[in-house]
Amino acid sequence: MVLPTNGNGHYDWAKEVKEFDETKAGVKGLVDAGVTKLPRLFVHPREKLESHHQIKSTDGVKIELPTIDFEGVKDGGATRREVVEEIRIAAQEWGFFRIVNHGIPLHTMDAMLDAVRRFHEQPAEEKMPLYSADSRKKVRFNSNNGPLRENESASWRDILTCVFQDDHLDPEDIPLACRREVQEYVKCMIELREIMAELLSEALGLNSDYLSRMECMKSEALACLYYPTCPEPEKTLGTPKHSDTTFLTLLMQDNVGGLQILHDDKWADVPPVPGALIANIGDLMQIISNDKFTSVEHRVVAQALGPRISVACFFIPSHRAAAKPFGPIRELVSDENPAIYREFMFREYCEYYKTKGQHVHSALPHFRISKK
Numbered sequence: 001m002v003l004p005t006n007g008n009g010h011y012d013w014a015k016e017v018k019e020f021d022e023t024k025a026g027v028k029g030l031v032d033a034g035v036t037k038l039p040r041l042f043v044h045p046r047e048k049l050e051s052h053h054q055i056k057s058t059d060g061v062k063i064e065l066p067t068i069d070f071e072g073v074k075d076g077g078a079t080r081r082e083v084v085e086e087i088r089i090a091a092q093e094w095g096f097f098r099i100v101n102h103g104i105p106l107h108t109m110d111a112m113l114d115a116v117r118r119f120h121e122q123p124a125e126e127k128m129p130l131y132s133a134d135s136r137k138k139v140r141f142n143s144n145n146g147p148l149r150e151n152e153s154a155s156w157r158d159i160l161t162c163v164f165q166d167d168h169l170d171p172e173d174i175p176l177a178c179r180r181e182v183q184e185y186v187k188c189m190i191e192l193r194e195i196m197a198e199l200l201s202e203a204l205g206l207n208s209d210y211l212s213r214m215e216c217m218k219s220e221a222l223a224c225l226y227y228p229t230c231p232e233p234e235k236t237l238g239t240p241k242h243s244d245t246t247f248l249t250l251l252m253q254d255n256v257g258g259l260q261i262l263h264d265d266k267w268a269d270v271p272p273v274p275g276a277l278i279a280n281i282g283d284l285m286q287i288i289s290n291d292k293f294t295s296v297e298h299r300v301v302a303q304a305l306g307p308r309i310s311v312a313c314f315f316i317p318s319h320r321a322a323a324k325p326f327g328p329i330r331e332l333v334s335d336e337n338p339a340i341y342r343e344f345m346f347r348e349y350c351e352y353y354k355t356k357g358q359h360v361h362s363a364l365p366h367f368r369i370s371k372k
Contacts, residue, residue: 012150016041024131025124026158027141031228032124038232044153050238064269065261066090067276071101073195080199088203096261096280098273099250103195104188106275113254116309120158120226122177130160130175138163139173146224146225156236156302160224162186166318167218176226186220189250189313193217196248196279204289206331216288217247217319217327222311227258229306238308240299243362244282245353246314249276256308262297270298281283282314283364284349287341290328295362322346341367 023029030039068086072079090097119127128139141160148154158220162174164186174182197217201210204224212218229236238258251260259270259278270278286295300308317326344367352363 011040011042013041013202017148017154018152020143021131021133023124024128024140026120026127026131027156028158028226028228029124036231036319038230038235041154042156042236044236044240049237050232062097063263063270065270066094066097067194067277068097068099069101069249070099070103070195073199081360084199084202084290091200091203091293093294094261094263095294096270096278096298097279099279100273100275101278102277104192104277108184108188109252109275111309112178112185112252113309115178116160116224116226116311117307119151119160119175119177119224120307120309126177127175128207138165138169139175141146142265153236153240155239156227156233157238157300158226158228158229160226161162162224163220164222166240167220179180179185182222182224184250185311186222186313187222189222192250193220193248193275193315196250200248200285200293204292204329207327210329210331212254214288215318215321216316217318218286218321221314223245223314225312227256227303227306229307230302230304232297233304236302238302241297241299242247243295243364244280244314245284245363246282246316247285247288248314248315249278249280250284250315251280252312253278254308255308256303257308258300258303258308260299260301265300283362284326286368287326288329290337292332292338293363297362317346340369342369 016039020039025032028357036361066086066089068083068090073083087097094286127141130139133142133147134140135146139162141158144154145159145161158180160175161239162169164184167190171179171183194212196323197211198208201208204210230236241262253272255272255274257269257271261270280298281293281295283295285293324345325345326349328339328341333339349363352366
């Protein structure tokens with residue numbers, strides 16, 4: 001296995017990218033090869049690592065992410081109205097919130113985390129056929145979720161992505177190491193998605209079936225993330241600062257931690273809570289809500305103690321919905337509250353991110369209507 005160099009002197013970025021990609025073994029391959037120094041390709045600029053003050057629990061400043069209890073939410077009544085109001089506040093002020101009593105069995109969640117570990121820790125030869133940067137592939141394994149732009153830093157992570165377009169993906173395409181667990185987990189995500197769509201619609205003051213009829217969350221991109229132990233975590237990031245491009249994300253994480261959100265211009269740790277899910281609003285939801293909901297930047301720091309395992313379910317439009325323009329929901333626009341964003345096609349939205357790479361953390365400014 002050829003390892004990217006870490007010596008002094010001239011830094012050949014293109015050579016390091018080529019050598020790393022040709023291994024098709026991901027970051028886990030570097031760890032298995034015994035790397036003790038961070039390859040230059042993975043070193044992030046100091047300003048990206050220290051651009052904001054970081055709040056840790058040891059600082060004595062504790063950030064309490066809103067936690068919303070879904071117990072009894074299907075029954076309606078006062079409980080449902082309370083949950084809708086809690087979601088409205090959390091989606092507006094935080095962009096992130098925890099969900100407990102969401103209905104997904106703990107054994108299903110644990111089995112999914114175990115399956116992700118099993119896939120990523122199997123011999124590299126088993127994963128190599130899936131290694132690809134082609135986003136058109138419904139099932140793919142890589143580390144950077146697409147080709148890097150010139151001189152971009154790589155992320156210290158590996159990802160297995162499974163895309164269920166209109167809730168469908170051929171089971172034979174899913175790696176055998178995690179096939180059964182992925183299918184069961186996505187089934188649970190679809191059930192929870194329907195509840196979330198109703199509650200988010202009501203939180204926007206719309207009919208409960210509004211977002212479901214839009215089909216804006218009728219497909220799922222499941223990212224099975226593996227963050228290996230890092231030899232020099234202070235020099236890199238597991239996932240750089242970004243806001244999610246989708247409508248909604250539901251995240252399950254193990255007990256290692258590492259997720260941080262940008263709150264009040266400071267990085268705040270989001271410690272894992274057993275059995276809880278993290279929901280976060282994506283850029284597309286902020287756009288169609290006309291800024292009633294907020295998409296917040298977040299990142300994952302690298303860990304000296306690991307690996308860290310998480311599963312992010314990104315909800316994206318159905319094939320039919322993607323063929324129609326997106327923009328602020330008309331019922332949320334008035335003379336007093338004019339549209340903040342222009343209409344655009346989903347393809348244009350995706351292409352914008354592809355062309356900008358890490359140079360853009362959010363597409364919101366690009367689609368915002370300029371004030372004259």
